[in-house]
Amino acid sequence: MRVAVVAVGQAGGKITDALLRYERDSREDFVVDAVAVNTARADLFGLTDVPAENRVLIGADRVKGHGAGADNELGAELAADDIGEVREAVDAVPTSDVDAFLVVAALGGGTGSGGAPVICRELRRIYEEPVFALGVLPARDEGGIYTLNAARSLKTVTDHADATLLYDNAAHRETGESLAGGYDRVNEAIARRLGVLLSAGEATDPTPEKVVDASEIINTLGRSGGIASLGYASAPLNRKRGMFGGFKAVSEDALTTTTRVTATVRRAALGNLTLPCELRDVERALVVVSGPPETLSRKGVEEGRAWLEEATGTPEVRGGDYPLRDTDHLAALVLLGGVTQTPRLRELRAAAVEAQRNVAAIAERADLSAGIWDAEGLDPLF
Template sequence: MKIGLVAVGQAGGKIADALLRYERSAGVEIVADAVAVNTARADLLGLQEIDPERRVLIGGDRVKGHGSGADNELGAELAREDIGEVRDAVDAIPTSDVDAFLVVAALGGGTGSGGVPVICRELRRIYEEPVYALGVLPAREEGGIYTLNAARSLKTVVEHADATLLFDNDAHRETGESLAGGYGRVNEEIARRLGVLLSAGEARDPTPEKVVDASEIINTLGRSGGVASLGYASAPLERKRGLFGGRKRIEEDALESTTRVTATVRRAALGGLTLPCELPDVERALVVVSGPPETLSRAGVEDARRWLEEATGTPEVRGGDYPLRDTDHLAAAVLLGGVTEAPRLAELRAGAVEAQRNVAAIAERAELSGGIWEAEGLDPLF
């Protein structure tokens, strides 16, 4: 599956850089072209993989290239005012090669959280291809303003993107890891998961037993504004020296291969999700298993798909394989579409309401209060 990639804000640009590095190192073609959008000139200059001609500075007349200061209302305003420049940059992407657009950003800051809904709405207005958002939720310790930004942005982006894939920073922090120290690793983790999923539908040698094409990914994500989560797990494989030396090979009997595939898929779906949720709370699912051809048991993939059907309670579960010669790991990616409930989302809404109460109290003391947003009615960005 090939995407037109639009990175918004500092975090969005770094995630896009990571995905382009993955594409190069894995020898796949999954990004038709990439555009970076930001209000901060320094962030655009710091990108390494995106063509300088595809970097768009917005709001230059108002913020002078110094960013939006975590103000997502300002981020939305600047994106609206300069949407023509963004549109011109995206128009240069060869849409004949694009299966979908992916707009990437952290939802806690200013430019990304404010700009993503604006850009998604404009792309959906112009293009027939689906427009998906990838939003990174802020860690709890980042503070109330980031929680409030994320809740407001998410409420709006799900209305203007065909689907929104969420990544919860807190769910992937390692024990003892600092917030800043984890950003780079998290970006690479997002890139690896997306890379495995998107690469599965691209032609390659060896040929998969069951190809997962772009339409299956699109059907799983849906086009009705839902939320999605992406699970991932891998398992090391032991290579054994052949009888006459030479390249090591992996030896597994059919039962061992089937068991390994099913176990890896279960770990991806139950413990490796970008947005932790209960499997019965999803409407659609897709499983992709990658690894050396001799380890990709067709029976294992089918068993894993049937298990996922039972666990989710939905017949809309698709599955396929993605053979790779030069790897010592078996990996599984599980895409869950139409997520209806997730503990982190409920927590985010509650935290946003508390943050807004604090903001309102401060404003009231300054005789500037405009009221308090309710739990399910946070003011949208536009």
């Protein structure tokens, strides 16, 4: 599936940089073009792979290029005020080659959290292609303001995107990891998962046994404002490089290849989701198995798809393969669409409502108006 990427905020830009590097290193072609939008001039200058001419500074008249300071209401206002500049940059993308738009942002900060829903709304207003969001949720220890920002942004972006794919930092934080190292690892992990998913629909050499085309990815994500999660797992293969480069094909019996494929699909779906959820709480699913052609057992792919159908309890499970010659791993990617319930989202909402009440209480103590806060629930951004 070929996408036009719109990165919003610092994290959105860095994730998009990582996705463009993955595309280049894997010699694939799934990003038609990428645009980066930010209120912080330094963050735009710090990008390495988004073309310089596609970097859009918004809000310069108000924040002077210094960012929105974790204020996502301000981020939304600045994006709305300068939406014409964003639209002009996106208009330069050859949309005849685009299957979908992908808006990428962290949901806990200011610019990405506030700006992503505004940009999704504008893209859906103008273009017929679906608009999907990729949102990164903050870890639990990042603070109440980031939790509140993320919950309000998510509530708003799901109203304005066809579907929202979530990556939960709380589920993927590693013990003892530095902040910078953690962000780099997250960016690369997201890029790898997205890269496999988007590349699968463009594979032509070697030819897949069962092609996963753009419409299958779009139909799995859905177009009714739902939540999606991505699972990924890989298994090493006993392959050796030949004298002149590349890997030598290894002959294996059918049982070995089938068992490895189905086991990798199970690990992807059960233990490594971007947003942990119960498989019974999803409406649609897609499985893609990638690796050397001789290791992609058609029976294994079909058994993996059948297992996922049984595990989710939905007949709407699609599947296919993505053959790669120059790799020593077999990998499985599982896309879950229409996620209806997750403990993490319930926890996020409860924490955000509590943080919102605390903000209202502080405003009242300061003799300020607290009328904008909804004491019974959570306010959207707009």
